[in-house]
Amino acid sequence: MTSPSRVCVVAAGGTGGHMFPAQALAKVMASRGWKVILATDKRGQKYAQDFPAQKVVPLHAATGTGPVGMIKAGFAIIKGVAQASTTFKNIGCDVVVGFGGYPSAPALTAALATRRATVIHEQNAVLGKTNRFLAASVDYVAAAFPNVGRAPKSVADAIHVVGNPVRPDIRALFDRAYKAPKDNGPIRILVTGGSQGARILSEETPKALAALPADIRSRLVVSQQARFENIATAKKIYAEAGIQAEVEQFFDDMAKRLSDAHLVIGRAGASTCSELAVAAMPSVLVPLKIATDDHQTLNAAVLVDAGAARRIAEDDFSAAALVDVLAPILAEPKTLQSMSDAARGVAIVDAAERLADLAEAAAAARYG
Known part of the structure; x- marks a missing residue:
């Protein structure tokens, strides 16, 4: 059994497509003795009621189009990174697992800046923008499907196909x-x-x-x-x-x-x-x-x-x-x-367990 002092931050938000796999991982990590923290945006908070996390940390995050929109989104993410960094300092963080989409960016960026273990999971067969941007920097890239498109060359051959966690029913x-x-x-x-x-x-x-x-x-x-x-x-x-x-x-x-x-x-x-x-x-x-x-x-x-x-x-x-x-x-x-x-x-029926194994491996490699 993993030490209860270990902290896993699950970074997800926006849509059910990101939140449901994150929730499945959180359940497995909690069952293994990890303290689970959910880092999410305003949209993700509506899923937080049934999320198996000991704490929910709302972070600023945004996306935008056009010069003005991009500038506003940039400031929001910077603010979110600062919030995440403060949270990690106060409550600890052994590994951050991000599920793509702009809401996962602040927590992952803060984790990389403070040299913490990181994993990203891509639900689709093409890496999304956030995951594509961070893929070369994180410890492990996990994917639902074996035919992953738009992956940077530096990680294309090292992607771990773990599947997509599905609901228990x-x-x-x-x-x-x-x-x-x-x-x-x-x-x-x-x-x-x-x-x-x-x-x-x-x-x-x-x-x-x-x-x-x-x-x-x-x-x-x-x-x-x-x-x-x-x-x-x-x-x-x-x-x-x-x-x-x-x-x-x-x-x-x-x-x-x-x-x-x-x-x-x-x-x-x-x-x-x-x-x-x-x-x-x-x-x-x-x-x-x-x-x-x-x-x-x-x-x-x-x-x-x-x-x-x-x-x-x-x-x-x-x-x-x-x-x-x-x-x-x-x-x-x-x-x-x-x-x-x-x-x-x-079918990959044990996707949540495979992803949890990867998160634990990232933390073990980083901290022993």
Whole structure:
């Protein structure tokens, strides 16, 4: 058991995509006897209530565009670095683990300036700006996917692929057996699109499912997350096609819906791709084309290349294109089963533990 006096600062903020993996790491570090401190920005504080940290340290951080915006962001980060340095001096800090995004910059910069152990974790298949800027200076660079883009040459060959920590209820799905649809039995489809729903999926997916051959369409049971303005139309399309469907803006029981589903249609965010792998779930992915550095396409590549998913570029996505992909998959249960097996094969179920091992290794190398 690690000494309780050891302090791990988890630097994350902004979005759930950064905060959820950070929370998973914090739980593991706390279970190993570390004192966990969360360093975050104003947006990250809304996730702090359930975060397993003994202390939450709000830091100034910002990003900006244009000369004025960049100057303001620079002053905010400088202030955040000073705050982090004071915190480290007062409460100690053995290792800082940053999860990317500008909210992680002040704590990591302060740690580097005071020669403390540092680790960064990249959730996407492309290093984000903050992680790209700091990668050559930190002790270890950890990544969720093996195909890491935009990595500095000096660290490209030394990246540790640890996976993306997923929520415990999703992780538990790895231990259950995927069951392909039975002959003439229901085919359960889960349609997601991020926390706000994706317009293109909200609009085109109901049309596609309604256009499937009658023998497939009659067996469909659909759970669809949709934008509020698209819900009524989607429900109408499903009703007219005789498809049993539940359409809502948000589902708060995603683990159960994943467990029940036979196929997922959705975007290719880092958390989504990692959860699909751990849940051994076949999928059709439509990467967000405006994602920075096209990182969603690269996120999806791990599943697509393994045979676990089919990918449709957003510019090519339509109801007809989706029908062309779905029809042969849903007509053959063996295809769904093989896709599930492929997803399971690329899953990294112990990502949080692997990242915790790396954080402890960084601290041990620095302090012995």
